[in-house]
Amino acid sequence: MRILVGVKRVIDYAVKVRVRPDKKGVVTDGVKHSMNPFDEIAVEEAIRLKEKKIAKEVVALSIGPTQAQETLRTALAMGADSAIHVEVPAGELERVQPLHVSRIISKLATEGKFDLVMVGKQAIDDDCNQTAQMTAAMLDWPQATFASKVEKDGDYLKVTREIDGGLETIKVGVPAVISADLRLNEPRYATLPNIMKAKKKPIKKMKASELGVDLTPTIEVISVEDPPVRAAGIKVDDVDTLIAKLKEAGRV
């Protein structure tokens, strides 16, 4: 089985995000970026499948500017065999949306004859949670989203999903698309020997146009703003005052 894992370079989740003065986006210059945490979990799961001999090869994919290669190097250091970098200049990056990403992944999945596409359930910058689903639809493959456990079941995969009511276990045929949820695994650290090995692993560079994928945006961001400042609460001395205040606010 050959696995294609999509990884996105995002602003590190521990960074305090600032809105740009032009209110069209957030400040990314000089800000620490790292691999989307859910994608890291997807990479880890793909590597584990390889270690269990369920998969034969893991290829990491990222769509982005030059720095996306660092994210790919991390995936390679975790154990991916090779990587694909679909280069999109930094200035055009904001217009690339899940729809375009899904088109690229689908094209590569077909051309590369992959058996499994794995991605994080959502990116922490846009929180879209769309890529896995759209990719599956474009490929007409089954999807197993919010995976918290992946097991082999004969020729099928048994996937446990985190859903609102609890856990749901489904059986999916291969090829399939899986999106990783938080509790699927704990990603390994990149070890020094593997980081050094990763430097020798190949990263294939290409452009979206080579794949025949149209990156024309279908969504325009009108504005990005800070959430409203939370109003301070007040303390009251007794229940009567509490009731009076609630009545004043029209809550009672």
Place this chain on the structure above:
Amino acid sequence: MRGPGWQLCKQLITRRVHSSSYALKEVELTSVRYPDLKRGPFGRLTDSDVTHFRRLLGAERVITEDLDGYNTDWLRSVRGASQLVLRPRSTEEVSAVLRHCHERRLAVCPQGGNTGLVGGSVPVFDEVVLSTSLMNKIIDLDTNSGALVCEAGCVLETADAYLAERGFMMPLDLGAKGSCQIGGNVSTNAGGLRLVRYGGLHGTVLGLEAVLANGDVLDCMSTMKKDNTGYDLKHLLIGSEGTLGVVTKVAISCPRRPACVNLVMLAVRSFEDVLSTYQFAQSQLGEILSSIEFMDGASQECVVNNLNMSHPLPGHPFYMVVETSGSRDTHDEEKLSLFMEEAMQRELVTDGVLATDVGQIKSLWQFRERIAEALLGDGYCFKYDISLPLNAFYEVLENLLYSDGNIHLNMTTRDFDAAVLSKIEPSLYEWTAQHGGSISAEHGLGLKKRNFIGYSKSPSAVALMQQLKTMLDPHGILNPHKVLPDN
């Protein structure tokens, strides 16, 4: 020189006894554990004293019940018997409180975050606890110079978070950052993980305000980096551990927060390799090196077992944590990458992991920062913090931590054992003194080490310290039984 004390230490290291940590009430009273200590000729607290304090501070900030937390240190190794805790909000209140205590000869134990490791932050007998916790306002930050002015009760981590939003950082960082207060840091001249890059508090503190034993306010506030006008009194107070005055405000020079921080944990085969890696890191990483720490296998086992954490590099005899900080990620990552490759190729290190996001940086730091916490789970910890010239390190025991010329030596037993203590002290201090080191590199003297000051300071120096103490605190009410030996 290896006497019987060393043999005992080796036995203790290989045998590890686990037990649950003490409840506060079970900690033996200091006055019982150290029977040679005698209460000084201080006044005794009366109802009229308490009434007076209530009038000064208001009833809610004068506490007479549930004092165990104030009376016991973080290590649960010493417990005092104070009957009263005061929580002033301003310098004026501190001044009024001390004026009264001076008149009544009431002994006072100034207390910040109570995270000290030498029993200096809690009373020995019935000293009144003067807590700075409510004096936690950040007063000003000069964004041109990075000079931060804040009250002594500001928690280090809180001040750092404030600075982070504005592109700056505190020049010091310690494991206790979530609880320790800047006034206490200054009073103990705390060192910490970033000393190797940003220097110590004698360099970064620009000014301070303190209240003296008689209630007089000593104003040495300044935000100037350069000021050569008279004797620099703040240096007397820095590291005086609350015995010369109660620090109420601090002005500190804060560096710009680095845009790019990287962390790598290394597995090392031997102590010689640790020293070689240290030197190699200094030369390869140069100005971007911001922290370099070393731990041994035993301390990591303790963290894994007692804190239930899984180690990224289990089973090695020694470990190092190397942090870089700089303004340009491509530059730093290139340097770090070359360092790691070379260190592996030269076999200075046998393995390592690199943190790839901020979450991993925080996780890896825990393996160094939480060692003291993990050791608590073992029972009583005999804790030593000595500094030595580097070449003396070749003769040392297995259980070591290392940072900037400083070893933290920890030995644990299930319960405090006076016989064990007498075997470690004073032979460890004698050995340190013989090698020209300091018996307390960072932790200070507090209660536990004050009688050993002679191993690191000459008689003439100690005599002058006694004179200064008498001059600034004639009744000896500020933190008695700490720092200097009783005459």
